[in-house]
Amino acid sequence: MEVLKIATAGSVDDGKSTLIGRILYDTKSLTTDKLEAIEKTSKQRGYDYLDFSLATDGLVAEREQGITIDVAHIYFSTAKKSYIIADTPGHVEYTRNMVTGASTSQASIILIDARKGVIEQTNRHFFINNLLRVKDIVVAINKMDLVDYSEEIYNKIKADFETLMSKRDYQGQKITFIPVSALKGDNVVNKTDKMPWYQGQTLLEHLEELDKADIFNIGTPRFPVQYVIRPKTEDFHDFRGYAGKVYGGNLSVGDDIVVLPSQTKSKIKDIYFYDEKYETASRRSSVTITLENDINVSRGDMIVKDGDLPTIDKQFTANVCWMDSTQLTAGSKYIVQHGINKVLAKVDTIHHKIHPDYSGIDTDVSGLGVNDIASITFKLNKPIFYDQFKNHRTNGSFILIDPQTNNTVGAGFIQ
Amino acid sequence: MNKNTSHINSLENEAIYIMREVAAQFEKPVLLFSGGKDSITLVRLAVKAFYPAKVPFPLMHIDTGHNFPETIEFRDRLVKELGLELIVRNVQDSIDQGKVKEESGRYASRNMLQTTTLLDALEEFKFDAAIGGARRDEEKARAKERIFSVRDDFGQWDEKNQRPELFDMLNGNIEHGQNVRVFPISNWTELDVWSYIEKENIEIPSIYFAHKRKVFLRDGMIWSAEDGVVYRDDNEEVIEELVRFRTVGDMSCTAAVLSDAVSISKVVQEIRESTISERGARIDDKRSEAAMEKRKQQGYF
Numbered sequence: 001m002e003v004l005k006i007a008t009a010g011s012v013d014d015g016k017s018t019l020i021g022r023i024l025y026d027t028k029s030l031t032t033d034k035l036e037a038i039e040k041t042s043k044q045r046g047y048d049y050l051d052f053s054l055a056t057d058g059l060v061a062e063r064e065q066g067i068t069i070d071v072a073h074i075y076f077s078t079a080k081k082s083y084i085i086a087d088t089p090g091h092v093e094y095t096r097n098m099v100t101g102a103s104t105s106q107a108s109i110i111l112i113d114a115r116k117g118v119i120e121q122t123n124r125h126f127f128i129n130n131l132l133r134v135k136d137i138v139v140a141i142n143k144m145d146l147v148d149y150s151e152e153i154y155n156k157i158k159a160d161f162e163t164l165m166s167k168r169d170y171q172g173q174k175i176t177f178i179p180v181s182a183l184k185g186d187n188v189v190n191k192t193d194k195m196p197w198y199q200g201q202t203l204l205e206h207l208e209e210l211d212k213a214d215i216f217n218i219g220t221p222r223f224p225v226q227y228v229i230r231p232k233t234e235d236f237h238d239f240r241g242y243a244g245k246v247y248g249g250n251l252s253v254g255d256d257i258v259v260l261p262s263q264t265k266s267k268i269k270d271i272y273f274y275d276e277k278y279e280t281a282s283r284r285s286s287v288t289i290t291l292e293n294d295i296n297v298s299r300g301d302m303i304v305k306d307g308d309l310p311t312i313d314k315q316f317t318a319n320v321c322w323m324d325s326t327q328l329t330a331g332s333k334y335i336v337q338h339g340i341n342k343v344l345a346k347v348d349t350i351h352h353k354i355h356p357d358y359s360g361i362d363t364d365v366s367g368l369g370v371n372d373i374a375s376i377t378f379k380l381n382k383p384i385f386y387d388q389f390k391n392h393r394t395n396g397s398f399i400l401i402d403p404q405t406n407n408t409v410g411a412g413f414i415q
Numbered sequence: 416m417n418k419n420t421s422h423i424n425s426l427e428n429e430a431i432y433i434m435r436e437v438a439a440q441f442e443k444p445v446l447l448f449s450g451g452k453d454s455i456t457l458v459r460l461a462v463k464a465f466y467p468a469k470v471p472f473p474l475m476h477i478d479t480g481h482n483f484p485e486t487i488e489f490r491d492r493l494v495k496e497l498g499l500e501l502i503v504r505n506v507q508d509s510i511d512q513g514k515v516k517e518e519s520g521r522y523a524s525r526n527m528l529q530t531t532t533l534l535d536a537l538e539e540f541k542f543d544a545a546i547g548g549a550r551r552d553e554e555k556a557r558a559k560e561r562i563f564s565v566r567d568d569f570g571q572w573d574e575k576n577q578r579p580e581l582f583d584m585l586n587g588n589i590e591h592g593q594n595v596r597v598f599p600i601s602n603w604t605e606l607d608v609w610s611y612i613e614k615e616n617i618e619i620p621s622i623y624f625a626h627k628r629k630v631f632l633r634d635g636m637i638w639s640a641e642d643g644v645v646y647r648d649d650n651e652e653v654i655e656e657l658v659r660f661r662t663v664g665d666m667s668c669t670a671a672v673l674s675d676a677v678s679i680s681k682v683v684q685e686i687r688e689s690t691i692s693e694r695g696a697r698i699d700d701k702r703s704e705a706a707m708e709k710r711k712q713q714g715y716f
Contacts, residue, residue, distance in 0.1 A: 031692040058555030072558040231468035286431040406588035
């Protein structure tokens with residue numbers, strides 16, 4: 001694994017930004033000038049401690065209100081790994097941003113305020129991480145300093161969370177509990193002597209050793225064609241290359257392939273990465289492929305291995321997280337962007353709304369409001385080539401675009 | 416493969432994917448090129464993305480007129496060598512047309528004025544996507560930026576109402592008149608850029624390497640006294656120092672750092688050990704806590 005992408009989740013004031021600031025501070029990732037700025041502002045505001053959230057809350061409105069409004073991407077590295085943390089807002093209004101942050105992350109940190117324990121929001125955070133099949137979850141029980149570093153409170157919260165875990169669909173998650181104080185720096189990067197009853201790793205120690213299995217590696221190779229490269233120069237007169245990114249497994253020279261939707265068969269002739277020729281294109285590499293015979297391939301087509309076809313259909317059912325203030329209603333039309341492919345879609349049936357706090361479902365639903373999650377069947381104007389999300393993270397997900405506003409209004413996970 | 420090489424490979428693959436999405440989703444994209452290390456990296460990535468075809472969009476430089484001469488010389492040589500199209504639009508013209516007013520005094524800078532020239536140029540050529548070399552690690556407002564960042568008719572960034580960006584699906588749908596700023600190296604850090612330049616053996620302007628320069632000190636920073644751009648008080652003494660520039664922006668707001676790094680590998684090592692951020696040498700970011708956010712709201716890239 002080259003880089004570990006992590007998303008944070010927690011309610012307002014659970015201390016997500018402070019936790020990230022603390023990691024940056026204790027790993028000496030904050031430069032002198034940034035640290036001086038934090039010291040200066042903390043002092044101006046009359047705080048008797050350093051407010052590390054000032055390092056991550058980049059917008060004026062965030063600093064004014066002391067809350068995170070939008071995802072910030074924070075970068076740091078240790079001798080072992082590079083990290084990208086998506087610091088996502090925890091307020092219920094910003095659930096869509098949490099989905100956004102978690103959609104590209106391999107691991108999640110769910111924060112719980114030790115004074116409050118497992119609350120409704122915690123259910124929601126866990127539910128979304130479960131829906132997105134985030135593999136590694138760290139439950140950071142924060143503000144332990146405010147509960148006298150009590151083992152009893154920690155155990156109670158852990159037990160409550162374990163009750164929640166029994167309700168999940170996706171069982172493949174690894175869940176780790178760590179008691180911390182982001183403000184005081186206990187068990188974040190450095191071990192504390194305040195909680196002798198906790199024998200486990202600090203948060204950073206845990207992240208440093210996380211399983212190397214890549215969530216994006218699941219599934220078989222899918223190669224959506226992004227761009228057709230036809231140089232028409234003297235040196236490359238007849239060159240016709242298909243540029244794209246490999247998702248799932250690998251593709252190699254000589255592989256028998258099928259181009260979708262035409263289902264024309266061919267063989268991979270060459271794989272280019274710039275002026276180098278590769279024998280194999282590994283997952284997530286942006287290569288250019290040429291084929292043995294001259295067939296018509298355009299943007300939006302997909303190259304897959306022969307005998308390994310995805311579902312090709314003009315309709316599908318998916319769990320949708322709705323992100324817009326205008327309602328989604330049955331019969332309305334949206335653009336489904338599936339990878340790079342855009343097709344027109346109509347909401348055929350809203351089957352049921354799922355309560356993201358595990359309290360059940362609503363079957364009689366006329367529409368979806370912002371942050372609602374529902375199971376929906378869409379009908380499309382032309383077929384797409386998809387896999388189930390649980391089998392293929394990229395080819396099983398999509399976004400919804402409102403053709404009136406062009407906004408991204410929803411995220412979907414094909415069932 | 417060591418940690419660093421494979422990390423940079425994955426960033427490169429992501430950036431190439433983004434370049435191709437720009438070419439496919441937009442009618443008329445442009446790559447904003449300043450002659451600095453980040454936009455030089457963008458050019459390299461664009462060349463790789465479309466090989467063996469030519470880069471399917473032009474470069475555009477918004478010239479403040481206060482650029483280091485070494486940068487301009489480098490710029491012209493690079494586009495010639497790669498056979499790329501370069502458009503130049505000048506801040507001086509916007510000043511002459513009375514569209515912007517030159518700042519005066521000790522901290523006068525043309526950095527802010529660039530925004531007007533940029534927005535006018537985007538409109539003049541009807542560019543619907545402008546690729547820029549901004550990185551999220553540079554500054555805390557930049558950390559909030561999307562890869563496809565929609566700007567309204569006035570070029571403005573609505574930071575509280577950004578489109579969600581999920582998976583690696585980039586939504587380039589816009590209305591006529593809007594445009595998108597695209598940041599293919601959003602996820603790169605300063606060290607990643609330098610490591611990439613080293614790995615790919617990319618040529619960069621000499622200003623990035625240690626050289627003797629006439630400078631003066633102000634507010635704990637080192638300013639070039641050679642080019643007559645930075646306002647200098649009579650009592651600010653000119654001295655000669657061995658310096659290099661870590662970031663190459665408008666001369667009026669870019670300070671030098673003491674350095675003896677004369678090769679890329681030395682620069683990489685210096686960045687690795689530095690305890691000061693790259694933007695620590697940019698005076699325009701120190702105007703207020705929200706300097707970058709305010710500039711971006713107005714249309715700065």
